Amino acid sequence: MKKNEVPQDKSHALAGETKTIYALDESGKVGATETSGWDVEDIVLDQALEELQRHAEDALVRAQAGKTSPLEFHMYKQRMDLPMLAQATGQFQWQVRRHFDPRRFAKLSAKKLNRYAEVLDLTVDVLKELPEKHE
Amino acid sequence: MxxxxxxxxxxxxxxxxxxxxxxxxxxxxxxxxxxxxxxxxxxxxxxxxxxxxxxxxxxxxxxxxxxxxxxxxxxxxxxxxxxxxxxxxxxxxxxxxxxxxxxxxxxxxxxxxxxxxxxxxxxxxxxxxxxxxxxxxxxxxxxxxxxxxxxxxxxxxxxxxxxxxxxxxxxxxxxxxxIPEKIDYEYLIPKAIRFTAKMNSRKNPLPISGVRGMHRVANKIKKLKNEDPRYARLFLGQIVRMQEEIGTGGAGFRYMFAAFLQEAGEILGNEELNEEAHAAMAIGDEWREFALLAARMNKQRGDQGFGDIADKLREVAGLEEGMYKRLVDIGK
Missing domain, CATH: 3.90.70.10 (Cysteine proteinases)
Incomplete structure (x- = not known):
């Protein structure tokens, strides 16, 4: 790729930041240059974010219907999934899955709640709550 | 201080x-x-x-x-x-x-x-x-x-x-x-290049790494047409994200490798390395082409063309294999 062909698509994911990429100048030398992003990157990133969003919305609806606990919603909202959350909290997946049961979740010890809150970067109060709508 | x-x-x-x-x-x-x-x-x-x-x-x-x-x-x-x-x-x-x-x-x-x-x-x-x-x-x-x-x-x-x-x-x-005062480039550069070439070429017997890994992923892509369309899209998206978004991406690393080869060629006075630098740049371009194909297909939500994308990946793998084969003999 030549330096003047480096895409400058002003990626919204980069929010005004730039990335460095190596490209050819006219004399055939490879050197560092800046890019404001490439549409292809935005397409696949948006797709991944949408997938997490979809999971979060789905979990919110089920949580409001009392079919799952707020934990599942917050997990997806904070961009985690079950294997990640289990690993981050040092538990088996089936242990975390049990805490998706609203009744079990309501009885969780302060210690367990704190651990979830910490890895999800939330306060315990927020962790127990459900928002009206997922933005 | x-x-x-x-x-x-x-x-x-x-x-x-x-x-x-x-x-x-x-x-x-x-x-x-x-x-x-x-x-x-x-x-x-x-x-x-x-x-x-x-x-x-x-x-x-x-x-x-x-x-x-x-x-x-x-x-x-x-x-x-x-x-x-x-x-x-x-x-x-x-x-x-x-x-x-x-x-x-x-x-x-x-x-x-x-x-x-x-x-x-x-x-x-x-x-x-x-x-x-x-x-x-x-x-x-x-x-x-x-x-x-x-x-x-x-x-x-x-x-x-x-x-x-x-x-x-x-x-x-x-x-x-x-920290050393200087680095022994004459010794280290050929050694590092040979290591990269061996690890990524077919000399590496692991089926999931290097050129063999690329062919394996190409097979996987080809079979995506039998999968749930949502999974297929996410799988392709994941490949491209891993390639371009996370870290510098696959093409980005090939471009960086090209910069290294060129610099190495100048230090060692080896014109062959400069040629390989241009080959590595071209390979980076092909990776981006592959990413573009995959992303475009994802956006159109079609399920035709998995074969084409897989073929593109095989083509890139072939180019890389060629480069590694030539690089193995560098400095011998």
Whole structure:
């Protein structure tokens, strides 16, 4: 790729930041240059974010219907999934899955709640709550 | 004692941190040279490691390997690594080193760093950055993937250093202990290139790494037409994201490798290496072409064309194989 062909698509994911990429100048030398992003990157990133969003919305609806606990919603909202959350909290997946049961979740010890809150970067109060709508 | 720190914008965090750290200590070395000497270029398809229930595909050596291999290969270079069980100890030790005027490298999670744009904040635990100063509880950071320096509060930095999960950083910090006056390029460059070429060519018997790994992924893509369309789209998207978004991406690493080959050719006075640099650039272009095809198909939500995408990947694999074959004999 030549330096003047480096895409400058002003990626919204980069929010005004730039990335460095190596490209050819006219004399055939490879050197560092800046890019404001490439549409292809935005397409696949948006797709991944949408997938997490979809999971979060789905979990919110089920949580409001009392079919799952707020934990599942917050997990997806904070961009985690079950294997990640289990690993981050040092538990088996089936242990975390049990805490998706609203009744079990309501009885969780302060210690367990704190651990979830910490890895999800939330306060315990927020962790127990459900928002009206997922933005 | 406190030499002002020179921030430079790099393409990749780990190689950027390493070269900035060495340059700060008067050993002038470029980012691509670090990448090349550490034999950072790779390809690995790791279906047993799942991220958001999709397989991991890597276009370079695993995190921490680049800096470790580099410090092992370069004679007279010692980098001290420290990990901490207790976050308080990690903080104390970091402050101690900063007060001594040291520039300190850290492994962190991306998710907890507020200066990252929101869309980029994923739970990726193997990010690298440098800390060059502190004022009260605000840390001055040179993050090589940003064009400017940034600041982070102690609270957020601690969260990022002690994030849990896969590749947990455990507060890892590193700093230079001893540094050589110069690097023996005549010896190291051919050695590093041969290593990269062997590891990625068919000489590597592992079916999931290097050229063999690419063919395996191509097979997998071809079979996607029998899968649930949603999964197929996510799988393709994941490949492209791993390639272009996370870190520098597959094409980005090929371009960086090209920069390394060219620089190596100049140092050794070897014109062949300059030619290979242009070959590596062309391969990078093909990777981007592949990414474009995959992303375009995803956007149209069609299910035709998996065969074409797989063929494109095979074509790239063929080009890489050719390059590795020629590089194995470099310096013999």
């Amino acid at each position: 406190n030499k002002p720190f020179d921030h430079s914008h790099a393409a990749h965090c780990e190689t950027g941190v390493t070269s900035a750290l060495l340059r700060h200590h008067q050993l002038d070395i470029s980012e691509p040279m670090v990448f090349g000497l550490a034999s950072g270029l790779a390809y690995a398809y790791l279906p047993m490691i799942k991220i958001n229930s999709l397989p991991l595909i890597s276009y370079r050596m695993p995190p921490r390997m680049i800096i470790k291999i580099f410090s092992r290969r370069v004679d007279g270079l010692t980098i001290n690594f420290e990990k901490f069980r207790n976050p308080k100890d990690g903080l104390r030790r970091l402050n101690e080193k900063l007060d001594q005027g040291e520039v300190v490298g850290l492994q962190t999670s991306v998710f907890f760093l507020p200066y990252f744009p929101p869309d980029m904040r994923f739970h990726f635990n193997a990010h690298n950055l440098l800390i060059y100063g502190r004022e009260g509880d605000t840390y001055q950071i040179s993050d090589p993937v940003f064009s400017h320096v940034v600041e982070v509060r102690e609270k957020d930095l601690q969260k990022a250093r002690f994030a849990k999960g896969a590749l947990a950083p455990k507060g890892m910090m590193y700093y230079l202990d001893s």
